[in-house]
Amino acid sequence: MHRLLLATNNKGKVAEIKALLDGAGLTLLTPAEIGLTLEIQEDGLTYAENASKKAVAFSQASGMVAMSDDSGLEVDALEGLPGLHSHRFSPKPEATDADRRKYLLEKLQGMRRPWTAHFQATVAVALPSGEVKLATGQCVGEIIPEEFGTNGFGYDPIFFIPELGLTMAELEMDEKNRLSHRAGAVKNALPILKEIFEK
Ligand code: ITT
Secondary structure, three states, X not given: OEEEEEOOOOHHHHHHHHHHOOOOOEEEEOOHHHOOOOOOOOXXXXXXXXXXXXXXXXXXXXXXXXXXXXXXXXXXXXXXXXXXXXXXXXXXXXXXXXXXXXXXXXXXXXXXXXXXXXXXXXXXXXXXXXXXXXXXXXXXXXXXXXOXXXXXXXXXXXXXXXXXXXXXXXXXXXXXXXXXXXXXXXXXXXXXXXXXXXX
């Protein structure tokens, strides 16, 4: 089987991507499983730049085809913030997902609801040659002031999907994987993976 390195240190992303690529005929490996520790500085100006930087770094360090995900939550009332800064949004050092959610809700205090928002994801697939291919996905919803659900990660407990009447954290992983931004991006990356591994 062909091997694909998942170029991420986020356990929530790994679980989702492993389920999304189940049945794709690939052996999926994490950096920890191959003993690789890399901290990439995400200083790009776009999701595409950061995703490419992560995928290329992991591919070059391992000699394997590597797939990264750069994603973020864009809240309309905050003009797209936290966006690219979704992971580093809270000023607290060593901030947790709970700290990030709390900080976002503080920023939205007093602003008129609904707090419409969307998640963005860009997946990059890098080859050891340095070549990179990209795919994107999006998921629309709204931020709510109270947390519901314990599944998922990050902003999921306060990301409400009006059509379902549930937050992302109330969905089982297979449901999240039917509609999420990451699911869309990974699905759009399937033809890229197919082309690379069928060469
Ligand atoms: P890697 O760079 O190692 O992949 P990361 O967590 O730093 O992990 P990003 O730089 O792409 O990943 O940051 C994206 C942040 O956006 C993530 O940490 C969450 O806070 C948030 N986020 C992204 N996708 C999400 C999802 O599906 N549900 C909830 N929050 C999400």
